[in-house]
Amino acid sequence: MLRYIPKEQLFLSNKGWLQSRFHFSFAEYINHDNVNFGVLRVLNDDMIAPKSGFDMHPHRDMEIVTYIIDGELTHRDSMGNVETLKRGEVQYMSAGSGVFHSEHNNHPTKELTLLQIWILPPQKNLPLLYGSHRYTDEERKDTLLHIVSNENDDAKIKLHQDVNFYVSELSKNKTLTFNIAPNRQVYFVVIEGKLELNNTLLNAHDACECVDEKVLEIKAKSDTHFLFIEMANG
Template sequence: MLKKLNKENMGTSNLGWLESRFHFSFAEYRNPANINFGVLRVLNDDIIHANGGFGTHPHENMEIISYITQGEIKHKDSMGNEEILKSGEVQYLSAGDGIYHSEYNASSTEDLKLLQIWIVPPQRGLERLYGSHRYTREQKENKLLNIVSSQEGNAQIKIHQDVNFYVSLLDENKSLDYKIQKDRQVYFVQISGTSAINGIDLNDGDAMEIVDEKNLNIQAINDSHFLFIEMKKA
């Protein structure tokens, strides 16, 4: 089953310093029929304007991935981590029994754009984790790059939950195939450009829920940047 999710039907918010598109219920966007997709609880497409950001706030029992697509983010947390991450970098945080952090646009002139993704951990009170990794453009050009996996997986970034994140920069008219294992499902996000997923077009900002499919054929209609999350079937 392929369920296309048009960006025009997603929740939105504009706080002045922050513009967001919510794939699932979050903040002021409340939809009881749209809480999660398997262990994927939050996927926010955020634009943080110059000098804006999230002040110090808590998280617990959630695994948070930030995929930065434009600009720079300044991170500081109660574990003693402090760094600036740039476009192409991936930040991960497994909050365990509790952590405080702040996230700000490091620029006074340019927008920061990122996908903020929350994954429900396999159990509560797991070890807290924090880190980041910079992936090069060459690693994801016209190929699938596994940027996040479970502890047993092969990605540079490893979290507790049994998930895999993949990204790609796919040139116009190029295609990729991905085999979906039995009892697994996929959430697909078109970051920019247009792709055809098993023949169904997704434009920038659109998404797709993919269940009970054996294979994904991804065709770039024009230069395409996308991310998808593979997980156990709910």
């Protein structure tokens, strides 16, 4: 079963320096009927204005993945990590026992766009993890790039939770197929362009819940960029 979620259905937040589409209940968007999809707790489609960002703030008992769409994200945290990431690069943090961090767009003129994704951990007070990986354009071109997995799988970024992230930049008229194992589900997001997902048309910023499906057939209707998260049913 596919449940199509058009971008118009997402909650829009506009703080001036920060514009967001919230896929799930978050901040000023309180919706007890839309809190999570399995272990996926937060998916925010953010635009951060130049010379602005999130000042130092705490997190704990959450696994956080940030996927950079365009611009430059500069990260600092209480573990001593400082780095700047660009398009297609991925940052991850497992904030088990607690960590402080800041996220800024220090560019003088260019907006920063990204997906901020929070995954519920399998238990509380897990060891802190931080890292990033600088995936290239070629690695995700016309293929499914496995960017995040659990600790026992083969992605270069590993979280404590049993979850998998895939991204692709798929050329117009190209097709990709993904097989879904029994008792697994997928949350799918179109970042740029448009595509057909099992014959359902999705445009940029649209999403789709995929439950009790055996296979996903992805057909690019234009050059398109997408991300999806595979996890256990529930």
